[in-house]
Amino acid sequence: MNTWIAVLATAVGCYAVKLAGLLVPEGVLERPLVRRLAALLPVALLAALTAQQTFADAHTLTLDARAAGLGAAAVAFLLRAPFLVIVGAAVVVTAGVRALAG
Known part of the structure; x- marks a missing residue:
């Protein structure tokens, strides 16, 4: 039951969080600081989630x-590879390291 x-x-x-977002006055949402925070917050949350899932057990x-897979993805990203290539590189390197580690 719990x-x-x-x-x-x-x-x-x-539902309460969504409702609170809808009830915020439009004038508040148009402030430069709020717009900047709204643009940067998803990136920060995604980075924190990636770090936690990669380095925590x-x-x-x-x-x-x-971590090796994340490193491979970072290298592919820096080389401006397409998204699917980045994901593929991370998968292949992670699987390869796990296979070698046995």
Whole structure:
């Protein structure tokens, strides 16, 4: 039963956040600082999520095949490769390192 309470509480919380976003006055949204934060916040959140998924294992920091894949993706990105090539490079390098590590 606790699981359903958590699911319902999460659903209500998500709805409340969306409603709060709709109720913000338009004048607030047009401020330069708010526009800049709205543009930069998704990038920061994605970077934090990527770092957490790459370098964390439960409650410890770790350096494994995921870091090698991220490095390969970074190199492909710096070489201005298309998105699918970047993802493919990360997948191939991660799989290769895991296969070699056995």
